[in-house]
Amino acid sequence: MPEATERPYILHMLTATPQMSPFDVNMAADAGYQVIVPYCNVGSEHVVTLTQDAIFSRGPKGVSRTGIFIGGRDVMLAADMLDTARHAMVPPFEVSVFADPSGSYTTAAALVALVEKHLKGGHNADLGGKRVLILGGTGAVGRVAAAMAASLGAQVLIASHSDIARATQVSDEVNRRFDIATTGVSVRTSDDLHHALSTAEVVMATAVAGVQVMSAADLSHARHLLIAADVNAVPPEGIAGVHVMDDGKPLAGAVRQDALGIGALAIGNVKYQVEHRLFVRMRTGGKPVYLGFPEAFDEARAIVGVSGGGLG
Structure with a gap:
């Protein structure tokens, strides 16, 4: 043998x-x-x-x-x-x-790829130029999602529920490390959150499990919202009205009737496939590969059927 x-x-x-x-x-x-x-x-x-x-x-x-x-x-x-x-x-x-630290590369890849998919399918739009608000954006998944979205040309706000200093620190770190442009914002008060929501076209909730970061009342301030995506699978919903199985479902209570929701299990299903495929690729590819978040994002895009340029 x-x-x-x-x-x-x-x-x-x-x-x-x-x-x-x-x-x-x-x-x-x-x-x-x-x-x-x-x-x-x-x-x-x-x-x-x-x-x-x-x-x-x-x-x-x-x-x-x-x-x-x-x-x-x-x-x-x-x-x-x-x-x-x-x-x-x-x-x-x-x-x-x-x-794949804390699953953040594969989770963020699934999150952003699904946002891309439903922007294209539901609104005939790309992420480039879209105003993206990431709630809980100072955590692992939020940072990587910010890097991915900004690399595709989105205007990204990394939001912190603690204070502006924390949000700015994380934004600066991400910008330096990945050569992108994001902005840190505080959503410590309801007024802060409503101000950030007032211009957002895409909201990604990447806060810790079991914490609601956007209530039904908050949703009424998101007048331009096209997509709301939530990685939290533990009740309560991270974004009110976005259920865990939603995969481009109309978002109840949104100001815009064409706003769509993406839930945690829809994201998790793609995340699981991405991680599995990358493990298999490194084991069976026949030559050495180095797999970080750009490769995870490419895999997620292939799974959900989105094409486009690579991360900048």
Whole structure:
């Protein structure tokens, strides 16, 4: 039997947090990895050593059956760790690497791809030039969704329920890291939120589970709203009127009768497919790949049937 068929598929899973996500472990196993090893409390300074330990121990044939996954909660750190791992490779000793901290890359990819789909299908419009408000935008999914939407030419507001300083800090970090332009806004008070909603054409709710960030009363202030998308699957709804199964359903209570809602399970279904496909791609592609949020977004677009230029 050829040597390559005898060697198991091994996935080394790195996270800066105390635990690796059980969700990601399950996804890796379902994608065909046979040996899955988590490494916790991994700092960026450890990535080179861990990567080179993984690539040099199996030979050029063995590396094709070896992969590295980068998790954690910090989207900036994960992006940096992906770059560090890539530069640590010594061809032909090179393995595939996939980053998806807190599921934020794949979730944001699904979220933005579905927004694109329903803007096109429901309004014959693109994201470019649209006014996008991201509620709970300082979290992991919000940051990545902001980067994706802004890269497509949207005018993105990253909203914080704490204060303007927090929103501005995150906006500045995202702008520097991904070479985009977003703006931080505070929605700490109802007046702040209503002001932000008054011009928004797309609202994405990416706040923590179980928190409503936009009530039915708030909805009446969103006079230009075309799409409302919510990643929260835990009651109450993150956006009033957007139910978890909605996939481009008319949004009850909206000022515009053609406003559409996208719910958490519709987004989650696409997110699951994206993560599974990327795990399979890194295991079966035959050559090393490096998978971050641009690749996740491309996959999500393919799944929902949206075409367009890549992220800038």
